[in-house]
Amino acid sequence: MKKIVFATNNRHKSEEVKAILAERTEVVTLADIGCNDDIPETGSTLEENAILKARYIYEKYNIPCFADDTGLEIDTLNSRPGVYSARYAGEPSNSALNMQKVLLEMEGVTNRQAQFRTVIAYIENGNIQLFEGTVKGTIGAKPEGNGGFGYDPLFIPEGYDQSFASLSPEVKNSISHRARAIKKFTAYFRNTSDKQK
Ligand code: IMP
DSSP states (O other): OEEEEEOOOOHHHHHHHHHHHTTTEEEEETTTTTOOOOOOOOOSSHHHHHHHHHHHHHHHHOSOEEEEEEEEEEGGGTTOBGGGGGGTTOSSOOHHHHHHHHHHHTTTOOOOEEEEEEEEEEEETTEEEEEEEEEEEEEOSSOOOSSSSTTGGGEEETTOSSOTTTSOHHHHHHHOHHHHHHHHHHHHHHHHHHHTO
C-alpha cells in the first residue's frame, strides 16, 4: 500500500484525510514518522508555507508528503490576517486576542466580507501540486458560539446566519475551506493512483 505523510500533528485534520483515503493509501503523520522538528513556516503566502512544509519532509524522509496552510482573509483589511492568522495578536497564538484585534481593526467598517482559504501542497518525485479550498462569508459584530476553533466565532459563512462556532461540526465540515481543499486533493490523488495501477 502506498504511504504518504501528512505534515501535521493535528489529529482532527489527519483523521479527516485518513478516512477519505483509507482504502488505497496509508496516511501517516509527523508523530508516526518520529518527526518533532519545528518546521519553518517563514513564507509570506499560504502557498509558500504549504510548500515549505511539504518540501522539508520530502527532502528529509524521501516519502511523498502533503501539507496545508490556512488563513482568514478579510477584504477591508487587504486580506489580512491571512498567512499571519495563527499569531495575529502576537506570540503565543491566542484565538481570543486574535479575534479582538480583528474586531478593533474593523470598528465602524460596513464591508465585512471575508473568506477562509486553505492551500494544500503535495510533493511526490520532486513535483509539487497545489490545491485550494475557500469559503466566503462575513465577519460578525462579536464572537458567537462555542464550537470550532480559531476565528470560528467571528465567521458567518455565506448562506447561513450563524457563525462557524454555532453551526454543527457536520455542517462546518461539509462546506469548509479545508474540506474543499482536501476534496480536490483526494480527487487528484485517487485519479493519479488509479492510473498508476
Ligand atoms: P493552520 O494553517 O491550519 O494551522 O491555520 C492557521 C490559523 O488559521 C489557525 O491558528 C487559526 O487561527 C486559523 N484557522 C485555520 N482554520 C480555521 C478554521 O477552520 N476556523 C477558524 N480558524 C481557523
